Amino acid sequence: MELIRESDFRKEIKTAPRPGYLFFGEEDYLKAFAVHTAEETLCPDSTYAFFNVMKLDALDFTPSRLLDALMPMPMMTERKLVLLTGLNFNTMRPNELDELCGALAALAQYDYNVLIVKAAADCLDPGYLPKRPSSTLNKLAQHLTPVQFEAPPPAKLSAWVKKHFAHNGVAVSAPFCVQMIDYCGRNMYQLANEIDKLSFYMLSHGRTEPTETDLHLVCTPVTEYDAFAFANAVMEGRQQTALDILADYRFRRVEPLMILGDVIRVFCDMESIYAMQADGATAQEIASALKLHEYRVGLYQKSLRQAQQGRLRHALDACIAADAALKLSPQGYTALEKLICSI
Numbered sequence: 001m002e003l004i005r006e007s008d009f010r011k012e013i014k015t016a017p018r019p020g021y022l023f024f025g026e027e028d029y030l031k032a033f034a035v036h037t038a039e040e041t042l043c044p045d046s047t048y049a050f051f052n053v054m055k056l057d058a059l060d061f062t063p064s065r066l067l068d069a070l071m072p073m074p075m076m077t078e079r080k081l082v083l084l085t086g087l088n089f090n091t092m093r094p095n096e097l098d099e100l101c102g103a104l105a106a107l108a109q110y111d112y113n114v115l116i117v118k119a120a121a122d123c124l125d126p127g128y129l130p131k132r133p134s135s136t137l138n139k140l141a142q143h144l145t146p147v148q149f150e151a152p153p154p155a156k157l158s159a160w161v162k163k164h165f166a167h168n169g170v171a172v173s174a175p176f177c178v179q180m181i182d183y184c185g186r187n188m189y190q191l192a193n194e195i196d197k198l199s200f201y202m203l204s205h206g207r208t209e210p211t212e213t214d215l216h217l218v219c220t221p222v223t224e225y226d227a228f229a230f231a232n233a234v235m236e237g238r239q240q241t242a243l244d245i246l247a248d249y250r251f252r253r254v255e256p257l258m259i260l261g262d263v264i265r266v267f268c269d270m271e272s273i274y275a276m277q278a279d280g281a282t283a284q285e286i287a288s289a290l291k292l293h294e295y296r297v298g299l300y301q302k303s304l305r306q307a308q309q310g311r312l313r314h315a316l317d318a319c320i321a322a323d324a325a326l327k328l329s330p331q332g333y334t335a336l337e338k339l340i341c342s343i
Helices: 006-015 028-042 046-052 063-070 094-109 135-140 154-167 174-184 188-204 212-218 227-235 239-251 256-278 283-290 294-306 311-328 333-342
Strands: 020-025 053-057 080-085 113-118 145-149
Touching (some): 020 028, 020 135, 028 080, 046 080, 053 063, 094 135, 154 174, 174 212, 227 239, 227 256, 227 294, 227 311, 256 283, 311 333
Parallel strands (some): 020 113, 053 080, 080 113
């Protein structure tokens, strides 16, 4: 299976686009930006957008409607864009996935299209990339080129914050960008909104350089929970923190199996890091071998240093037992609550 990155897609769409792409991964903001780039590139004249940009949502989607969108020829341009959004591949039944793939197979007949299927962050389990992609991703990759949108590492995200402020006519320092990410979170949609809010506040007061006081006055702090935070709380026995994170997952209606799968993936990565650093591997070597950012490897190593000996293995065994319980009976979030309280 060939897997490409966001930067690869941006180059291809301007030179030699492929018939179909599957957008997946953590960062939905970058997916939206990539779709916008595709629209501007394939349909530079907005007059013909009605004919050359076809959009289907999950509420409207059927395989026959996708075929109806693929069939018409583009007008006054070489290719047209067809965008399919809103599908949840984690809840899709096998026959529904097969019907979708049957429609995708028709792409070869209509080579004047560029089809983008955009999956939201929590709507497609990619498996363990790059070596062990999920069966769903493997099946879709037979018809679409997978494009992975990873959350940017801290340095890259900080540079993006600085550029976004500059676009609004506001100057900020690198340390201020770090402060803003710490305060407002790493979600790029959230950051974009808070940057715009702070920028307009500063300009309305005749100033162009915000301070930390301005940041706390205008912007909204955010508490972000992710698989690493949950896994760390479970491994360290911080039951109340883990239960709070689980409550947040429940509020956002994240499927229990998805939560547990992400946590097990974190523990497996930590187990690999523990073994590699015991053999003398550096953080850079570990990051390269496991395809992880060095920043995340550093977080995992710090967590491993603070954990009691044998705690990681015990937590991983408990997760595997919870996984079996979830698959054998419909315990839902109760199985995860039992997991938290058993360690």
